[in-house]
Amino acid sequence: DARVTQTPRHKVTEMGQEVTMRCQPILGHNTVFWYRQTMMQGLELLAYFRNRAPLDDSGMPKDRFSAEMPDATLATLKIQPSEPRDSAVYFCASGLRLLAGGPYEQYFGPGTRLTVT
Amino acid sequence: KNQVEQSPQSLIILEGKNCTLQCNYTVSPFSNLRWYKQDTGRGPVSLTIMTFSENTKSNGRYTATLDADTKQSSLHITASQLSDSASYICVVSATGANNLFFGTGTRLTVIP
Numbered sequence: 275d276a277r278v279t280q281t282p283r284h285k286v287t288e289m290g291q292e293v294t295m296r297c298q299p300i301l302g303h304n305t306v307f308w309y310r311q312t313m314m315q316g317l318e319l320l321a322y323f324r325n326r327a328p329l330d331d332s333g334m335p336k337d338r339f340s341a342e343m344p345d346a347t348l349a350t351l352k353i354q355p356s357e358p359r360d361s362a363v364y365f366c367a368s369g370l371r372l373l374a375g376g377p378y379e380q381y382f383g384p385g386t387r388l389t390v391t
Numbered sequence: 392k393n394q395v396e397q398s399p400q401s402l403i404i405l406e407g408k409n410c411t412l413q414c415n416y417t418v419s420p421f422s423n424l425r426w427y428k429q430d431t432g433r434g435p436v437s438l439t440i441m442t443f444s445e446n447t448k449s450n451g452r453y454t455a456t457l458d459a460d461t462k463q464s465s466l467h468i469t470a471s472q473l474s475d476s477a478s479y480i481c482v483v484s485a486t487g488a489n490n491l492f493f494g495t496g497t498r499l500t501v502i503p
Contacts, residue, residue: 278434316495317435317480365434377423377442377484382434 276300278368278383286389292354295386298347299368305378306349308334308341309365311385317365323349356390363387393418395483397494404501408471412497414464414481422484426455426466429478429496438466438479471501 279298287293299306307322321331326343334341338357343349353360363385369378395416404410416424423442427435439448439455441464447456452469468475481494 317482317493319491319493367434372440377425377440379437379440382436385434 278366278381280364280366280383280386282386283384284387284389286391287356288391289357290355291390292352293356293360293388293390295351295364295366295388297349297351297366297368297383299349299366300370300381301347303368303370303381305369306343307367307369307380308349308351309367309382310362311365312362320351320364353388356388358390361389393483393485393490393492395481395492395494397479397481397497399497400495401498402500404471404499406471406473406501406503410468410471410499412466412468412479412481412499414466414483414494416462416464416481416483416492418462418483418485418492420486421459421462422486424455424457424464424484425482426453426464427480427482428453429480431477435480468499473501473503475499476501 281296305324308320309317310320311317320334321341323343340352365382365385367380367382369380372379398413425440426438428438429435438450438453441448441457443459454467457464478496478498480496483492
């Protein structure tokens with residue numbers, strides 16, 4: 275049963291600390307998405323990669339957030355320095371096109387719940 | 392301005408009853424519309440994806456409709472079960488720009 279895995283599942287850290295979240299996409303999926311979800315804002319797309327190349331990171335605060343995909347089995351989202359307003363659940367999703375030129379079917383991981391105090 | 396609005400914000404229904412959730416959008420140019428189910432503490436799970444040419448799609452007891460002219464979609468749940476209790480999120484994609492626009496969701500509670 276292939277699924278997206280994310281670590282850690284929960285993270286509590288102090289303001290100013292670096293936070294790294296990891297995602298292992300489903301084998302064979304060539305697209306990886308990072309989302310953030312808060313009660314106030316709902317789901318927001320932060321960035322996504324296709325074939326490990328960043329395609330769009332316009333939803334991400336560039337001064338403190340960075341996303342990378344060092345290999346096909348690992349995607350990372352890093353926050354440095356973290357701030358209380360970064361507290362949220364961060365989801366990774368991996369995707370596959372259903373048809374050529376069609377939309378991606380996305381499979382979400384369980385999320386990382388981040389609390390910055 | 393590209394927006395997705397969902398209604399109602401929350402809904403409580405009796406087990407076995409049907410319900411319909413609404414999604415109105417102003418996203419243009421339209422590419423596709425997705426409905427997701429998100430259980431508490433879990434990631435969203437895709438229920439349906441509809442492109443411009445599709446006006447209805449079913450997934451078990453879930454049936455989504457799309458009217459691209461009025462820019463409205465609905466998700467109909469038939470014979471609700473306790474396990475249908477979740478948030479249902481409507482997401483609309485714009486063509487070409489790879490932009491996704493999210494509704495804030497409808498929180499459905501099914502009670503016995």
